Amino acid sequence: MxxxxxxxxxxxxxxxxxxxxxxxxxxxxxxxxxxxxxLNTAAAGIALIFNPDRKLLVTRRKNEPARDTLDLPGGFIEPDETAEQGLIREVKEELNLDVDDLTYFCSVPNRYLYRTVLYSVTDLVFICRVADLTPLTPADDVSQAFFADVATIDPNEFGLHSPRVVIEKLIKQNR
Ligand SMILES: [Zn+2]
Structure with a gap:
């Protein structure tokens, strides 16, 4: 690139x-x-949250880049946070959900263009267990959140590279 x-x-x-x-x-x-x-790579977290029906929590982006495209919950890890702490914080900020447990899933190298600066990002993907999904409320940079059957999700509706790669991986595993 x-x-x-x-x-x-x-x-x-x-x-x-x-x-x-x-x-x-x-x-x-x-x-x-x-x-x-x-210009070192920045760490970010991506959350895979499944409901009891094994449907995946998908969000829609409120802001640029890739505004209005599908996304997965998560965001940048802040200085002095563990990846787990950062992801727990982001899930709370974006969805008002409390993550009870995290299991590492995979990582994806990414490039993230914010205005004129191209950032290198290492996205760390975790399966996040959320016992109580009832407080779910989209907030922050998320305009919409819904559960979807992984088999029916179109990876091309995801505007950013990493979530698209993660969805493709999940679809492959589901087959
Ligand atoms: Zn100098």
């Missing part, structure tokens, strides 16, 4: 001079002081 970040950063965070040159997709070097600036 073309890297739009290469022209975004030119001032060195080390010496402040406008001598930052991209090395490749993930780092920049300062020609003045030898500082190396890395």
């Amino acid at each position: 073309k890297n739009p970040n290469t022209k975004l950063f030119s001032f060195c965070p080390g010496c402040g001079k406008e001598r930052l040159i991209p090395d490749g997709i993930k780092s920049f070097s300062c020609r003045a002081c030898d500082f190396k600036f890395y």
Whole structure:
């Protein structure tokens, strides 16, 4: 993928001079002081929440990027959070649900374009057990939430790469 970040950063965070040159997709070097600036991957969580009928909780995105397309609950892990804590927080914020238990499922490398900056993201996917689904209320950056039979979900309705990959994986497993 073309890297739009290469022209975004030119001032060195080390010496402040406008001598930052991209090395490749993930780092920049300062020609003045030898500082190396890395664009490291950010961690994010994705929640797979099934109801007692084994239907999957799917959401619709309220905001850009990929506004109005289908999505899965989750979001970026904040500094000093574990992936589990971050995902529990996001599920509470987006859906008002309390996650009782998490089981690691898989991870997906992703690129996330926010306005002009392309972020590298590592999405960590967990199966989240929620004992009480009655408080379910879409909020935050989620406009709609519903349960769907995995076999009937069209992965192409998911606007972002990672949830689409996860849905494809679930469909394959279900066969
Ligand atoms: Zn410098």
